[in-house]
Amino acid sequence: MVTKRGGAVAIYPGSFDPITxxxxxxxxxxxxxxDRLIVAILRNESKEPLFSVEERTEMLREVAASYPNVDxxxxxxxxxxxxxxxxxxxxxxxxxAMSDYExxxxxxxxxxxLAPGIETVFLMASEDYSFISSRLVKEVISLxxxxxxxxxxxxxxxxxxxVSRGI
Ligand code: PNS
Numbered sequence: 001m002v003t004k005r006g007g008a009v010a011i012y013p014g015s016f017d018p019i020t021x022x023x024x025x026x027x028x029x030x031x032x033x034x035d036r037l038i039v040a041i042l043r044n045e046s047k048e049p050l051f052s053v054e055e056r057t058e059m060l061r062e063v064a065a066s067y068p069n070v071d072x073x074x075x076x077x078x079x080x081x082x083x084x085x086x087x088x089x090x091x092x093x094x095x096x097a098m099s100d101y102e103x104x105x106x107x108x109x110x111x112x113x114l115a116p117g118i119e120t121v122f123l124m125a126s127e128d129y130s131f132i133s134s135r136l137v138k139e140v141i142s143l144x145x146x147x148x149x150x151x152x153x154x155x156x157x158x159x160x161x162x163v164s165r166g167i
Pocket of ligand 1: 013014015016042077078079080106107108110111
């Protein structure tokens with residue numbers, strides 16, 4: 001357990017478009033490890049998300065409601081600036097497979113260079129979720145495939161509504 005004066009704050013950043021059961025697994029693990037976990041959605045105008053930041057915030061808040069030490073927020077600009085602003089000393093990221101490693105290593109080392117006091121901690125999602133990504137979930141549902149068990153039920157409902165409206 002990481003402890004610090006005032007409690008260790010960790011940031012779990014991402015696009016979460018939409019949240020999957022893999023993300024939820026990471027939130028569960030992070031909430032147990034840190035005193036406070038802030039799930040932070042990147043506001044990125046250059047990406048074309050399926051769900052708005054407000055919709056993603058709403059979904060994340062609902063699925064994380066049972067964790068008293070988890071907050072949901074959004075940010076723009078540099079992640080390390082946001083983390084410093086929140087008093088966070090840790091960034092958590094999930095690693096599913098070796099293919100994630102290179103990108104994650106680059107980000108972690110860049111963030112370390114920008115802010116040496118902030119540590120990136122990698123958590124392994126359960127093997128049950130290691131193949132799930134938001135991108136694949138969107139592709140599968142848009143082509144009529146079954147996504148039950150891959151995303152929280154409330155996310156599945158929202159995705160179905162989008163698909164029936166032609167996404
Ligand atoms: O879920 P994602 O899309 O893989 O998350 C990527 C994210 C949001 C963690 C990353 O793009 C990010 O931190 N963006 C903020 C901008 C930044 O700080 N860039 C320099 C860090 S390498």
